[in-house]
Amino acid sequence: MAGEGEKERVRVFGLWASPFSLRVEWALKLKGVEYEFVNEDFLTNGKSAELLHYNPVTKKIPMLVHGEKALAESLVIVEYIDEVWSDGYPILPKDPYERAQARFWARYAEDQCLPTTYAIYTSPEEEVEAATKAAQQCLSTLEEALKGKKFFGGEKIGFLDIAVGWFPIWFRMIEEIVGVSLVNKESLPLLDAWFDRFLAEELVKGTCPPKEKLYSFNRARREQIISGKIHAKK
Numbered sequence: 750m751a752g753e754g755e756k757e758r759v760r761v762f763g764l765w766a767s768p769f770s771l772r773v774e775w776a777l778k779l780k781g782v783e784y785e786f787v788n789e790d791f792l793t794n795g796k797s798a799e800l801l802h803y804n805p806v807t808k809k810i811p812m813l814v815h816g817e818k819a820l821a822e823s824l825v826i827v828e829y830i831d832e833v834w835s836d837g838y839p840i841l842p843k844d845p846y847e848r849a850q851a852r853f854w855a856r857y858a859e860d861q862c863l864p865t866t867y868a869i870y871t872s873p874e875e876e877v878e879a880a881t882k883a884a885q886q887c888l889s890t891l892e893e894a895l896k897g898k899k900f901f902g903g904e905k906i907g908f909l910d911i912a913v914g915w916f917p918i919w920f921r922m923i924e925e926i927v928g929v930s931l932v933n934k935e936s937l938p939l940l941d942a943w944f945d946r947f948l949a950e951e952l953v954k955g956t957c958p959p960k961e962k963l964y965s966f967n968r969a970r971r972e973q974i975i976s977g978k979i980h981a982k983k
């Protein structure tokens with residue numbers, strides 16, 4: 750229901766290199782909600798007092814601060830945005846079964862596809878092929894949710910597109926820096942075509958992190974992980 754909450758100040762505490770921050774920004778942009786982006790550069794500056802104040806539990810970004818109400822966990826935040834600005838662009842399907850399905854696949858992608866794909870990025874060369882095959886297997890199951898559709902949400906971007914929208918950006922980066930082909934016309938044709946469609950959306954084009962910066966940051970990070978200088982967090 751439209752209410753006072755819609756008029757309150759909206760801030761997103763995020764990080765330029767975070768796929769999870771993008772989910773929150775995409776949801777707000779689809780709704781046409783104005784917000785301030787606070788770049789929480791904890792990689793160089795440590796965590797700010799404000800982040801620790803608003804999110805003492807996980808201490809992670811992204812965080813949505815709406816008025817004085819603070820929320821963590823990107824997909825929880827996306828659902829909150831959909832409910833508060835309910836008159837705007839619909840993110841979750843209206844039908845309860847379709848809504849549950851969108852949540853199910855988002856959970857599947859997060860719990861299964863994220864770690865298997867991240868393993869390609871953190872694997873030494875001799876393990877990359879096996880890691881790629883495992884990720885492809887997981888992603889081919891996710892393709893079920895795309896069958897007969899333009900977007901996971903149907904004709905338009907929906908909750909699941911937002912949940913996995915970082916795949917095209919980050920997977921293309923992993924492919925280049927690791928030297929592997931993960932999603933292509935042969936291995937995952939539906940996902941490959943969706944990558945192109947999703948990346949062509951104005952919403953996405955206007956929010957992608959700068960390519961060179963993202964690639965060089967992750968190239969250096971992968972080298973540090975492989976050489977054991979830093980621990981690969983999941």
Ligand SMILES: N[C@@H](CCC(=O)N[C@@H](CS)C(=O)NCC(=O)O)C(=O)O
Nearest residue numbers: 767768769808809810811822823824
């Ligand atoms: N499941 C969380 C993941 C958030 C997350 O992992 N954020 C990372 C940055 S991409 C973070 O804040 N890391 C800091 C830390 O782990 O202390 C979400 O979807 O919001």
